[in-house]
Amino acid sequence: MTHTTLGDVARTAGVSLATASRVLNGSTTVRADLREKVMAAAEALAYRPNAHAQALARASSQVVGLICHDVSDPYFAAVARGAMRVAADHDLMVMLASTFRDPDREIAYVSTLRAQRARAILLAGSAFQDPAWERALDAELTPYQEAGGRVAVLSRHRARADAVLPDNRGGAASLARALLGLGHRDFAVLAGPPALTTVADRVRGFREALAEAGVRPAPDRVVTGDLTRDGGHAAARELLSRGPLPTCVFAVADVMAIGALTAFREAGLRVPEDVSLAGFDDIPVVADLTPPLTTVTLPLEDLGERLMTLALAPAPRRRHHRVPAEVTLRASTAPPRPA
Amino acid sequence: MTHTTLGDVARTAGVSLATASRVLNGSTTVRADLREKVMAAAEALAYRPNAHAQALARASSQVVGLICHDVSDPYFAAVARGAMRVAADHDLMVMLASTFRDPDREIAYVSTLRAQRARAILLAGSAFQDPAWERALDAELTPYQEAGGRVAVLSRHRARADAVLPDNRGGAASLARALLGLGHRDFAVLAGPPALTTVADRVRGFREALAEAGVRPAPDRVVTGDLTRDGGHAAARELLSRGPLPTCVFAVADVMAIGALTAFREAGLRVPEDVSLAGFDDIPVVADLTPPLTTVTLPLEDLGERLMTLALAPAPRRRHHRVPAEVTLRASTAPPRPA
DNA sequence: GTACGCCGGGAAAGCGCTTTCTGAGAGCGC
DNA sequence: GCGCTCTCAGAAAGCGCTTTCCCGGCGTAC
Structure with a gap:
């Protein structure tokens, strides 16, 4: 990886490193002709500043970290999009x-993002009910925040962190x-897994x-089943095997409801x-199912937007x-059908 | 952002910077007691090496870039997962x-990833049929590759880049x-938009x-419509408005088929x-629709895995x-129903 | 014409690491 | 007992930038 450096640009432009840097950073105190030369040189050499060097010199990076349970879950996909x-x-x-959904992996990722000196770390997945895990996570997050890092969490609580809190409990109650x-x-x-706080709240x-x-x-x-389509499918089958069906089934997440719907069919x-079936989240596809799914609507993309917005606007x-x-x-x- | 540095660790451990670095990098040539001290100090200070500094010193980073059209599209979500x-x-x-699906944005991201000195850049979205764009993209990619960066592409061609090529044309023909x-x-x-090569190939x-x-x-x-659920919905409505329905409709992507299915309903x-309806991709949810969707199956996660694998194993x-x-x-x- | 103040560009320090180079001390053979 | 090699830790250079500091040259005021 031997890229063009600022030095190369400065040399071909016939100016000092400092001047080249000034031009590329939009300083106005550089004479027009020199500015031109530097721009031309940068262009000709297809120069791109080394973000690592910049981050080091400026003591700030251009990256934010987003940790979720699974990108391919439509819930997180939508949040990530926002x-x-x-x-x-x-x-x-x-x-x-x-x-x-591996708690240890979450901690490992926080640690890595800490090393990357990410501007902010967003925890989008629901928390695990496990004090030991909580402590270990804190051991990463606290020094990060003390060093100036921002933390924002979705669907979970943390002292000293901004939070976006969809009303899981109230939504499920309304449903x-x-x-x-x-x-x-x-x-x-x-x-879903009872260790997940979101699941617990909804239940x-x-x-x-x-x-x-x-x-x-x-x-x-x-x-109980995995918080996935297959988990919902398996859980529904299990339910069916346990005897007479209830008149109404609530799946704590739409993805599970989708699996359940197929299992019922x-x-x-x-x-x-x-049997009536209801889900939670209102991921994009559930309105297109047959029958369209009753669910609890969460503004998923908006959740992601707010999360990022909170993280980037320090308060x-x-x-x-x-x-x-x-x-x-x-x-x-x-x-329900009259019995 | 003022994090603990290696210097802090070295000082509290009472050793030199070099020794601290050696320990943390697993060098075996350090005396056991010093090693202990360094480990203890690092632990106590919750030290995390600055990845930027490491990248600079080692001239290599720990990041790879993945560019797609839209994470929340199930196709890309699955590829990204893999x-x-x-x-x-x-x-x-x-x-x-x-x-x-903004060509300029793709180029901008490549440029940014170049600045980040990403190990590899993966282009997962299909290409645009536009020579000017192609040239501009090349202007970013070529210097990147010359500097040792790896490029891997999905569903598109590029000289000097490894490629994963699902058989869009053949699949559509078989269908x-x-x-x-x-x-x-x-x-x-x-x-979908005819400028996208994937769409063109399938059609x-x-x-x-x-x-x-x-x-x-x-x-x-x-x-023609957007390559989204709503695009499919709108396109299907447009089709309905144009007169007698054909006996069979092919949507070039499952997401469009989902919208069409609802429009028909x-x-x-x-x-x-x-009317018969078929899609393309076999994204996870289409088997759960009513009726389950006929489609062309692509091993989506596998596509993503191969893409990354190609990029990481230089050949x-x-x-x-x-x-x-x-x-x-x-x-x-x-x-079809007998007429 | 001289003194002062500005403006703009170069030199150099420093960001936090890795790694080479160097040198002190220990262990060995004779 | 002397010189040799070997081990292992520290000093220092360097990665590619930003930014402070400094200095030369110019314009202005008197």
Whole structure:
């Protein structure tokens, strides 16, 4: 990797290194003819400044880190899109990392981004309920912040970090109430890994709202699976194998609902005639399913934009954006069939 | 951004900078007690080496760049996932950039990645048919490669660059033949921007195979739209407005097919009874649609893995991976209704 | 015509590392 | 016991930039 350097440019332009640097950085105190020469030389040599050297000299880099669970999950894809748009507006590059829901990998990535002296680190994936992990993560984040690094988190809490907080609990509760309103009393939940706080919040909100109405799903009606299409598919099959179907199934994430929908279809069940199905997130494709999926809508791209915006606009004190989650009723839910 | 430096570590460990560096880089020629002290100091100070300084001193960085059209497009999301997995195996970070199909932005990103001294630049989005753009891109890529940078491209050609080449043309042709085999003679095509080579290849392959069978879709049966769900939706509506529906519609990308499917449903048409619909790519969700979508399957994650692998394993000469594209018949296509 | 102040460009230091070079001390053979 | 080699740590140079400092030359004021 032996690229053209500023020295090369300066030499062919016949000026000093300092002058070349000044020109390329838009200083106005350089005589026009010299400026021309430098520009011409840079152009001719296809010169690009070494970002590492710049970062070192300026003690600041042009990169921000974005850590999510899985880029290919439509939820994170949308969040990343929003975040990257804002980054692009600020001429920043984003380093994207997928943890695949491995807590250790998240810490490792934070560490790497710390080494990269990233301007900001965005944690977009929900947290894990694990004190040891929390401590280890803090051990990376705290020195980073003390050195001036910015941290912004999505769907999780951290002292001294700005946060974008979609209302997982409230959204799930609203959904439950809407479903109760349709007449359902017999529910099942397809849950993701309980260690994920997002999952826990959604299950909790859903349960609480049911409890208010005096409804309590039996323990075997809460099935846990991966937070993926296949996880939802497997969880739905598991549910089917456990006996009589409830009238309504809530999948804690749309991706799981998609898998469940197919599992139901494969089992010869019609949605919503035989069973109502609802998801969470409102990822782009679910409105195009047959039937279109009832879900809780989150402004996904907006979440990413806010996250990045928070991270890039330092504020004296910690800020929270609470983002409402609204129920979107579609055709996948209907009143239960009279028994 | 004032982080702990190697100097701090060396000082608190009571050794020289050189020794501290040696320890942290795993040199074996350091006495055990000194090694201990350095490790302890690094640990205590939560030290993380400055990647920029390392990159500068070692003249090599730990980042690779991946440029695609849109991360939130399931096609690229899957490709990115594959590529990032391989990168993670090599302890590399990936800088991800979305061009949103703006040719200039692609060039700008290449330029930025050049400045970042990225180990490799992967161009995952299809090319634009535009000689001026091609030249401008070359002006960035050539000096990069001459300086030792690696370039790998997906679905496009470039002299001196390794390439992963899914068989867009052949896949579309096979699909056309399968559709002809079902008895269709009356086709429409929902095409993306014709400036994109991938789109052009797919349309061409499809047409050629039809031509072999003596079938030629009328010009007004080729509708152009954005390569997105909404683009497909709009294109399908446009098609419907142009008069009698063909018996079979080919969308050049699954995302467009998804939009078309909904447009058809909204128009009261049943797929495949009233019209057969086929896509291209086999993005994860299309098998879960109702009806499941007939499409041309590409091993998306594998594409990304190969792309990254090619880029990271320098070879004396240019390599091409041709990737076959196989027709996957699902329920969205059926023989046409007898007229 | 002289003194002063500005303007603009060059020299050089320094960012945080790696790595070569150098040299001090220990261990060995004779 | 002397000189040799070998081991291992420190000094210092250098990676490619930015930026401060400095100095020469010019314009202005008197």
